[in-house]
Amino acid sequence: MPSKVEQIICPSCKEVKFDEIIERCDGLKIVRCLSCGLAYLNPRPVPEEIYKLYEEGYYTGKIDKEIGYAGHSGSIHEIKYYCPYGFDILLEETKLNNKRVLDIGCSFGKFVYWMRKAGANAVGIDISEESTAWGRKKLSLDLRKETLESLDEQDSSFDVITMIDIIEHIVDLDGFMSKLSSLIKPGGLVFVQTPNFESYEKWHKQWRYLYTGLEHILFFDSTSIDKIFAKYDMFPSRETSVFCTIACDKDTYFKNRGSIKNKLRSILLRLPDCFSFVHLLLSKFFISKHVYRCDTIGKNGAIIIGCYRKKNNN
Ligand SMILES: [Zn+2]
Known part of the structure; x- marks a missing residue:
C-alpha cells in the first residue's frame, strides 16, 4: 500500500455511503457509490502521491515499466499511419473542418495529429x-505542457473537446x-473514452484494469458517466456506446502483449523514418481494417465511448 492514503466521499455526487466491491492485492479497495453508482478507489493515495506518478518517465517507462504508457513512446509511424481507436465514431458525430478543438491528455499528439489532418485547428495539452x-x-x-485547470483560454473557446483515457485518472x-464545461461552446461536443466498469461484472479478478497501478482512481459505467456530465449541463448526443475490440481479461491481455505479432509491430515501429512506406502499406492493406472500426458489443465491452453536447443557452 502507498505510504499516505486518505478516505474520500464519492467524487461525483458527494454521497458518503458505498458498497465495497473488491480489495486489491495492494490492500486498496474499489468501492461503489450507493447513490450515483460511480466506482472509485477508497482509500486512495493523497493527491501529491498520485501526481508523482506522472513525473518524468511516465510515457517512456524510464521510472517503472508497469505504469504509464511506455509502449506509446513517440513513434512517427505509429502516429501517422495507425488510426486512433474510436476516431471513426468522432467523425460520425461531427465534422472537424475549421473547428477549434482541444485534446486533453494528448501524450505525443496522436489524436491532435488526426484531428488536424481532418481539418481542425487542434490544440493538445498534457501534464x-x-x-x-x-x-x-x-x-x-x-x-x-498544461493541465486543464491551468489552461488559459476564454470561456466557450472550443467547438470540440476530446479526452481519451483521461477521466479515470482525475483527482x-x-x-x-x-473547467471542461466552461471551455466548450454551447452545443459543442465532448468526446470521451474510458474503461467500462460494467465489464468488471464479467471478468471479476481477471479484469485487466485492476492491474494498472494507482493511475486509475475512478471507474465509470454508462450510467455513472452520464450523471457526472449531466451535472455540468452536458448530455449524451447518442446513446453512450460501449465497445470492445480488445481483451478485457488480464490473461488474454498479457498474452497478446507478448505475442509474436506484437513484438514484430514494436520492432517495425522503431524503424527509422525512411521506412514509413512499410507502415503506409501495412496500414492501407492490413492493420487499419482491424483498428479503424469499433464494434459495439453491449454492456460488458471494455471501453465506453461517450459523446456529450453542452446545453444551448436558448
Ligand atoms: Zn456518487
Whole structure:
C-alpha cells in the first residue's frame, strides 16, 4: 500500500455511503457509490502521491515499466499511419473542418495529429513535458505542457473537446468538469473514452484494469458517466456506446502483449523514418481494417465511448 492514503466521499455526487466491491492485492479497495453508482478507489493515495506518478518517465517507462504508457513512446509511424481507436465514431458525430478543438491528455499528439489532418485547428495539452515537446518538434503540433485547470483560454473557446483515457485518472473531478464545461461552446461536443466498469461484472479478478497501478482512481459505467456530465449541463448526443475490440481479461491481455505479432509491430515501429512506406502499406492493406472500426458489443465491452453536447443557452 502507498505510504499516505486518505478516505474520500464519492467524487461525483458527494454521497458518503458505498458498497465495497473488491480489495486489491495492494490492500486498496474499489468501492461503489450507493447513490450515483460511480466506482472509485477508497482509500486512495493523497493527491501529491498520485501526481508523482506522472513525473518524468511516465510515457517512456524510464521510472517503472508497469505504469504509464511506455509502449506509446513517440513513434512517427505509429502516429501517422495507425488510426486512433474510436476516431471513426468522432467523425460520425461531427465534422472537424475549421473547428477549434482541444485534446486533453494528448501524450505525443496522436489524436491532435488526426484531428488536424481532418481539418481542425487542434490544440493538445498534457501534464508531460517530454511527450508535448516531442510532438511539437517532430510533428509541428500545437502541444502544451498544461493541465486543464491551468489552461488559459476564454470561456466557450472550443467547438470540440476530446479526452481519451483521461477521466479515470482525475483527482479533482468537480474542478475538472467545471473547467471542461466552461471551455466548450454551447452545443459543442465532448468526446470521451474510458474503461467500462460494467465489464468488471464479467471478468471479476481477471479484469485487466485492476492491474494498472494507482493511475486509475475512478471507474465509470454508462450510467455513472452520464450523471457526472449531466451535472455540468452536458448530455449524451447518442446513446453512450460501449465497445470492445480488445481483451478485457488480464490473461488474454498479457498474452497478446507478448505475442509474436506484437513484438514484430514494436520492432517495425522503431524503424527509422525512411521506412514509413512499410507502415503506409501495412496500414492501407492490413492493420487499419482491424483498428479503424469499433464494434459495439453491449454492456460488458471494455471501453465506453461517450459523446456529450453542452446545453444551448436558448
Ligand atoms: Zn456518487
